[in-house]
Amino acid sequence: MFLGNLFTNRETFKTYYKLVLEECISIGLGSLFLVALVSTFMGAVTTVQTAYNMVSDFIPNYVISQVVREMIVLELAPTIIAVIYAGKVGSSMAGGLGTMRITEQIDALEVMGINSISYLVLPKITASIMMYPLLVIIAGVCGMLGGYLAGTLTGIITPTDYVYGLRSSYNEFTVIFALIKSVVFAFLVASISSYKGYYTQGGALEVGVSTTQAVTTSVIAVLIADYLLAQLLLAK
Amino acid sequence: MIKIQDITKSFGDKLVLSEVSGVFEKGKPNLIIGASGTGKSVLLKCIVGLIKPDHGQAFYDGRDFYDSDRTTKTEIRREMGMLFQGGALFDSKTVEQNVRFPLDVLTKMPRSEKADRVNFCLKRVGLENVNSKMPSEISGGMKKRVGIARAIVNNPNYLFCDEPNSGLDPQTSILIDELIQDISEDLDITTIVVTHDMNSVMGIGERIMFIYKGQNVWVGTNKDITHSGVKELDDFVFANKVMNSLRSK
Numbered sequence: 118m119f120l121g122n123l124f125t126n127r128e129t130f131k132t133y134y135k136l137v138l139e140e141c142i143s144i145g146l147g148s149l150f151l152v153a154l155v156s157t158f159m160g161a162v163t164t165v166q167t168a169y170n171m172v173s174d175f176i177p178n179y180v181i182s183q184v185v186r187e188m189i190v191l192e193l194a195p196t197i198i199a200v201i202y203a204g205k206v207g208s209s210m211a212g213g214l215g216t217m218r219i220t221e222q223i224d225a226l227e228v229m230g231i232n233s234i235s236y237l238v239l240p241k242i243t244a245s246i247m248m249y250p251l252l253v254i255i256a257g258v259c260g261m262l263g264g265y266l267a268g269t270l271t272g273i274i275t276p277t278d279y280v281y282g283l284r285s286s287y288n289e290f291t292v293i294f295a296l297i298k299s300v301v302f303a304f305l306v307a308s309i310s311s312y313k314g315y316y317t318q319g320g321a322l323e324v325g326v327s328t329t330q331a332v333t334t335s336v337i338a339v340l341i342a343d344y345l346l347a348q349l350l351l352a353k
Numbered sequence: 354m355i356k357i358q359d360i361t362k363s364f365g366d367k368l369v370l371s372e373v374s375g376v377f378e379k380g381k382p383n384l385i386i387g388a389s390g391t392g393k394s395v396l397l398k399c400i401v402g403l404i405k406p407d408h409g410q411a412f413y414d415g416r417d418f419y420d421s422d423r424t425t426k427t428e429i430r431r432e433m434g435m436l437f438q439g440g441a442l443f444d445s446k447t448v449e450q451n452v453r454f455p456l457d458v459l460t461k462m463p464r465s466e467k468a469d470r471v472n473f474c475l476k477r478v479g480l481e482n483v484n485s486k487m488p489s490e491i492s493g494g495m496k497k498r499v500g501i502a503r504a505i506v507n508n509p510n511y512l513f514c515d516e517p518n519s520g521l522d523p524q525t526s527i528l529i530d531e532l533i534q535d536i537s538e539d540l541d542i543t544t545i546v547v548t549h550d551m552n553s554v555m556g557i558g559e560r561i562m563f564i565y566k567g568q569n570v571w572v573g574t575n576k577d578i579t580h581s582g583v584k585e586l587d588d589f590v591f592a593n594k595v596m597n598s599l600r601s602k
Binding site for chain 1: 398401403423428431433435441442443454455457459513
């Protein structure tokens with residue numbers, strides 16, 4: 118019912134265009150630093166730990182960057198960043214909508230004859246679906262760059278081996294799979310968080326409860342969806 | 354004119370409104386009064402459709418509000434303006450953006466015309482040079498005035514005010530009351546004010562509905578409220594020390 122209301126009794130396209138742009142800036146630019154920072158360190162740690170676990174001399178060094186690439190593209194960039202995204206963007210969405218609810222701002226929209234679900238939530242979901250895949254791409258690049266820096270600066274792997282490993286046995290479907298996951302996760306985080314925030318009842322304490330529930334539920338949904346998508350798209 | 358018939362609302366086992374009926378005329382503020390927790394705000398929210406009553410009907414100039422289709426309901430809602438208890442201004446928007454909001458979303462008015470209309474409404478409520486301020490930067494009384502400006506910016510036919518004086522000093526309360534009265538008369542609109550403030554009742558209460566335990570117990574004017582003969586109303590009116598001292602005299 119909540120999602121069905123997104124598309125009924127909508128306002129003009131121009132109204133949504135502005136709102137979606139504002140949300141894109143808030144979600145995309147607002148998350149850029151955190152996503153870049155986390156993914157760079159994830160890449161660096163993955164490189165060091167992969168090297169630590171490679172005990173056989175028969176395994177060439179470039180395998181390290183192959184492993185880093187697969188881990189980052191398949192799991193770390195889309196899924197772990199989604200967990201962070203739920204914490205940052207999801208909590209902000211739930212908190213914002215919850216505050217609007219308890220301060221009667223949502224009622225004010227309804228009295229004006231505006232479909233508040235469509236006006237407030239549709240731009241958030243649209244912007245999330247548009248921006249999160251871009252954040253995942255940036256996270257992938259930063260992760261591999263972080264791995265490169267950690268590997269080469271500490272002498273674990275040479276630059277040539279690292280780049281060779283990134284390019285060898287490359288399967289482009291992994292990137293498509295990551296982007297499919299990112300769209301699903303973006304939708305889940307934005308819709309669940311908006312739902313929790315929109316239906317907040319009570320006062321400031323309940324806004325906090327809704328925000329926590331939004332993050333918890335979003336993370337659980339992301340993890341379940343992650344498994345289901347892997348089973349559906351990767352299982353042989 | 355707004356007419357309500359047999360509005361009943363329960364929350365769980367608790368009956369909050371019981372078959373409340375009444376008529377709210379144009380051109381003067383119609384006051385709904387009563388002690389805290391008697392169902393005044395719930396009644397107002399039922400009238401504007403924010404809460405769905407269990408049964409009953411509301412007619413806006415003859416148009417059935419509850420049983421109409423979504424389009425008619427939206428049309429009626431777009432003729433409403435509402436001042437909420439806390440102002441309900443959008444935190445992320447400036448005063449000007451708040452007042453302009455209904456015009457931005459609901460009309461295709463040119464930008465210059467919108468600016469003129471916003472400035473006119475802000476001037477009408479006695480606010481000037483606050484256009485660029487954020488709601489957090491203005492006082493409670495100013496927030497109420499901005500709320501009124503936003504409520505009237507789209508030329509509503511129906512104005513609803515939920516506790517317009519709550520949290521305000523007596524002087525500002527009188528200003529807000531007078532403003533609501535002037536606007537109702539000048540624009541010739543149907544105004545419903547929910548209040549428990551006796552100053553408002555005596556000041557602008559030319560049409561009063563008294564709600565007690567979810568029921569419409571008495572209807573009258575501020576002239577005959579002190580000698581209604583209704584015990585519950587007397588208890589409410591003379592709980593105020595000033596009113597009580599007047600009664601003794």
